[in-house]
Amino acid sequence: MITAQTRISEVLQQHPELLPVLISASPAFEKLKNPMLRKVMPKLVTVQQAAGMAGLPVDDLLGKLLAALGHDASESQGVSVSGSLLGTPAPVWVDAVVAAELDVQPLLQRGEEPFSQIQKVAAAVPAGQKFLLLAPFEPVPLYQALGKKGFAAWCEHAGEFFRVHFYRGAAVQGFPEQEKPSSGSPANWTFNLEVTIPETLEPPEPMMRVLGALDQLQPGQALLVHHVRRPIYLLQRLEEMGHQVEVMEEGPRVEILIQKKPPQTSGSGTA
Incomplete structure (x- = not known):
């Protein structure tokens, strides 16, 4: 069943016939006609976030998708849209120094x-400054x-694209230590198990393969x-699970060292 938290990539993979339904729902989805963009954009957003990007009530978008599959559109009711910053007032830091534009x-x-x-x-932006991101859609995720790295965000429409302002607060000194590349070479890392993710592997298989390997440790x-790339959702998942992670990017490949979370010890026993 498609829900507000289902990723657009999953929707189109399981139901490719829903692509015209998405495109007809809003001009914001016209870009999905581009096969190359379709490979990247849907992997980043959920149905709820896509609705926010398009300025649609999530109930309406879910209803259209479910109705096209022959489901009762009422099953989609009761979910609110969140995440989009379009139309929100400009923040007080909007005129901060622009450290970079991408x-x-x-x-x-x-x-x-x-x-x-x-x-x-983002890692090179000094505290109290911002960087600008230009994208063909609002990058809600x-x-x-x-x-989590101390950046506030604001988004505005700029013709054919979106301009997103990311401001680093003055109290933020840098990324958490586990997000920084290791000071040592991966050749010197010690590990108990090794996994290679081929470029041809489609999500969510890479994440499932890594989590499966962790279960063996x-x-x-x-x-x-x-x-073959920095796996943003995998790294977020590992952080949520409490594992320690080191990342080293070397040319076209990314080396990731994951130390499995130690078992929790109870503070006191029970009789």
Whole structure:
């Protein structure tokens, strides 16, 4: 069943016949006609976030998708849209110094994942300054991802694209230590198990393969992952699970060292 939290990539993978339904729902989805953009954009957003990007009530978009599949549209009621910053008042920091500007449209048109480049730009932004991101759609998932790094965000429509302002607060000194590349070479990392993610593997298989390998390890043991890109959702999932992570980007490949979370010890026993 499609829900507000289903990713657009999953919707189109399971029901490719829904592409015309999405496109007809809003001009914002016209870009999905581009096969290259269709490979990247849907992987980043859920149905709820897509509705926010298009300025649609999520009930309406879910209703159209469910109705096209022969389901009762009333099953989609009761979910509110959140995440979009379009139409919100400009923040007080909107005139802050622009440290950098990144246009990800060429990357997306080539079917490349832009998050690694976004992270590099964001990491270099000094406290009290901002960077501008130009994109063909509102990158709602980035608000939460960069928000964890101390960035506030604001988005505006700029003709054919979206201009997103990411401001680093003065209290933020840098990314958490586990997000920084290791000071040592991956050749010196010690690990108990090794996994290679081939470029041809489609989501969510890479994440499932890594989590499956972690299940084979004892707490405190380490897994080395050879990846073809920086897996934003996998890294978020590992953080939520409490594992320690080191990331090293070397040319076209990304090396990830994951130390499995130690078992929790209870403070006191029970009789």
